[in-house]
Amino acid sequence: MPENRQVVIASLPTGALAESDFELQTVGVPEPGPGQVLCRTLAVSVSAGSRAGLQGSASYAGAPKTGIVMSSLAVARVERSNDPALSPGDVVTCGAGWQDWSVHPAQQCFRVEGSADPARYLGVLGxxxxxxxxxxxxxxxxxxxxxxxxxxxxxxxxxxxxxxxxxxxxxxxxxxxxxxxxxxxxxxxxxxxxxxxxxxxxxxxxxxxxxxxxxxxxxxxxxxxxxxxxxxxxxxxxxxxxxxxxxxxxxxxxxxxxxxxxxxxxxxxxxxxxxxxDWAQRYGEARAQLESWLDSGELVAWQDEFEGLESAPRALVDLLAGGNVGTRIVRVSPG
Ligand SMILES: NC(=O)c1ccc[n+]([C@@H]2O[C@H](COP(=O)([O-])OP(=O)(O)OC[C@H]3O[C@@H](n4cnc5c(N)ncnc54)[C@H](OP(=O)(O)O)[C@@H]3O)[C@@H](O)[C@H]2O)c1
CATH class of the missing domain: 3.40.50.720 (NAD(P)-binding Rossmann-like Domain)
Known part of the structure; x- marks a missing residue:
């Protein structure tokens, strides 16, 4: 039976963020309900905005609190689906947070098309x-x-x-x-x-x-x-x-x-x-333009990577100190 590793917020930082503000815990894999899908995380994003969320200065993130899974966008593979809109094997973006497995309403998952690295949807196309x-x-x-x-x-x-x-x-x-x-x-x-x-x-x-x-x-x-x-x-x-x-x-x-x-x-x-x-209605148009610039070589997307869910706290602390070049992601499972 697989287990679900989660990085949870153990304490809210009073000064600079430290790896000790997070804890790794293991729980059971959640069950999808009607209209929901079970997703296995492939990669999560690590970004400056995550620190704003922990500070309480990101209006969209709500008040920060301890004991919850650290939030983040992810690319994930649908493993089970209780909604006809998505099938097992589909690769999606979703708000999985820093954990191996998560359950979401199918409407809150967005299918990723194409054969290129889906992690691009955490960076240049995200x-x-x-x-x-x-x-x-x-x-x-x-x-x-x-x-x-x-x-x-x-x-x-x-x-x-x-x-x-x-x-x-x-x-x-x-x-x-x-x-x-x-x-x-x-x-x-x-x-x-x-x-x-x-x-x-x-x-x-x-x-x-x-x-x-x-x-x-x-x-x-x-x-x-x-x-x-x-x-x-x-x-x-x-x-x-x-x-x-x-x-x-x-x-x-x-x-x-x-x-x-x-x-x-x-x-x-x-x-x-x-x-x-504010431009959510126009994301498709922007992605088409960004992809066209990528294809022509006019736009280059830098991505830097950490390996393994447990490295996510280190990846964020290091990013805030300027350690990243381009978009930072953590690979969680091989896909
Ligand atoms: N408005 C929106 O809708 C929206 C959406 C997404 C992101 N954002 C914002 O966009 C900004 C960039 O986010 P990102 O995810 O792309 O992060 P990022 O730029 O990839 O990473 C943060 C960078 O900030 C620099 N930094 C850290 N402390 C600094 C300081 N004291 N002075 C100057 N630079 C410092 C570091 O680079 P150096 O080595 O260069 O110092 C670090 O690499 C953030 O402010 C984020 O909140 C806004």
Whole structure:
């Protein structure tokens, strides 16, 4: 009889997240009820937003609590189905969380088509790819020739934002956490420049990289990088507020940057937050475009991987310290 290993939240972090905030437990495999399917997890996503959920700052995640399975998106294989819409063997995305087996209403599982690695639906064709696509194109509204800056540029959302901006004919500047990440953004993904936020000369290097100023800033981090970008915005610029990863891994987030609202007024800036779910009706259109760019080689999807469910806490703690390049997933079972 198979068992269900689960990574549960043992304690809510009061400072930086630690692996000891999680526990591995083993329970029985759940039974699907009418209209439900039993799924076996193939891979789970590990993302910055998970830390926001534990902090209680992600509106869509509700209040954080202990004793529950750590939530996450997953790709999974349907093993049993009590709904005609799905059959055993179908591969789906679902909100399985960090566990081997889970039960879901069939309507909350989305079939993954094609022969490519289904884990792409946790990255470039999943929430983060869609976030990059809609956040940049609909909120940032880049035009050919614009200078577009993106923070956490080597991360899951960020590396896609920069490439989509390049495809739109923009000049692209990335901000990332190491010289190696910066070099890879330029050499492998065609960014025009990249600057490390850990450099002691970050402000000067950032100013030089931004040239005549920034037309679109895609903000994944808030904090000091947002502070620096605000002062370099051109008149009429747009700031797409996607997330605040610099302030997630703490119980004492820093107050907002200087210059708001004065800079917004004088430079006629638009600073707009968004949640990707606002474009749920258009996901199909975005996925078709992202797949076409992948097929043509214009878009490259970086994915980094951990092996085994028990490594998920380590994978998240390490991501928050900047250990990931592109989308981070954990392979749970071989498929
Ligand atoms: N609005 C939405 O609908 C939506 C949807 C999905 C994700 N998001 C947001 O998108 C952002 C990116 O998420 P992701 O999943 O793609 O994560 P990610 O960028 O793959 O990983 C987080 C990265 O943040 C960087 N970072 C950590 N602490 C930092 C700090 N103090 N200052 C600057 N950078 C720091 C690290 O890279 P470095 O090495 O570069 O420091 C790390 O690799 C998050 O804010 C997330 O909440 C929003």
């Amino acid at each position: 929430t983060n790819g869609l976030t990059a696509y809609f956040g940049l194109l609909e909120v940032g509204e880049p035009k050919p020739g614009d200078t577009v800056v993106v923070s956490a540029a080597a991360g899951s959302v960020g590396h896609l934002v920069g490439q989509i901006a390049r495809i739109q004919g923009c000049r692209v500047v990335g901000v990332a956490g190491s010289d190696e990440k910066c070099q890879r953004l330029v050499a492998e993904l065609g960014f025009d420049a990249a600057v490390s936020h850990r450099s002691p000369d970050f402000r000067q290097e950032f100013k030089a990289a931004c040239g005549d100023g920034i037309d679109v800033y895609f903000d994944n981090t808030g904090g000091d990088v947002l502070g620096a970008a605000l002062f370099r915005m051109r008149n009429g610029g747009r700031i797409a507020c996607c997330g605040v990863v610099s302030q997630y891994d703490t119980s004492k987030p820093a107050p907002g940057p200087r210059g708001v609202p004065g800079l917004l007024v004088n430079k006629r800036l638009r600073m707009q937050g968004f949640l990707v779910f």
